[in-house]
Amino acid sequence: MTHxxxxxxxxxxxxxxxxxxxxxxxxxxxxxxxxxxxxxxHKWIMEIPNFAGKAEESNEGHLEMIQSTWVYEWRDNQK
Known part of the structure; x- marks a missing residue:
């Protein structure tokens, strides 16, 4: 069964x-x-297998939010 x-x-x-x-x-x-x-x-996000966003829809605000959310994800996994 495929997820x-x-x-x-x-x-x-x-x-x-x-x-x-x-x-x-x-x-x-x-x-x-x-x-x-x-x-x-941006390149790594575009490489995510089920990523459906278009390259031109990206903006600095999205990338900043992704960056800080990634930091929180990393911190959560350090506990």
């Missing part, structure tokens, strides 16, 4: 952050996450 995952869009910050954490794990800590270039972050 259906709904498509992820730009405003699904928690879903995106969880996918990035699953991909990079503890290789990216808080300081490193905040130093990621937005061009790299």
């Amino acid at each position: 259906f995952e709904p498509p992820i869009h730009w405003k699904d910050y928690e879903d995106i952050a969880m996918k990035l954490y699953e991909r990079f794990g503890d290789d990216f800590g808080e300081g490193k996450i905040y130093r990621i270039r937005f061009t790299d972050l």
Whole structure:
């Protein structure tokens, strides 16, 4: 039985952050996450398997929210 995952869009910050954490794990800590270039972050988000957002729908606000949500996801997994 296949587990259906709904498509992820730009405003699904928690879903995106969880996918990035699953991909990079503890290789990216808080300081490193905040130093990621937005061009790299954008590319990695576009590579998420069920990501349905369009590249041109992205903006700096989305990327900042994703970045900070990823930090919270990372912190939650350090406990």
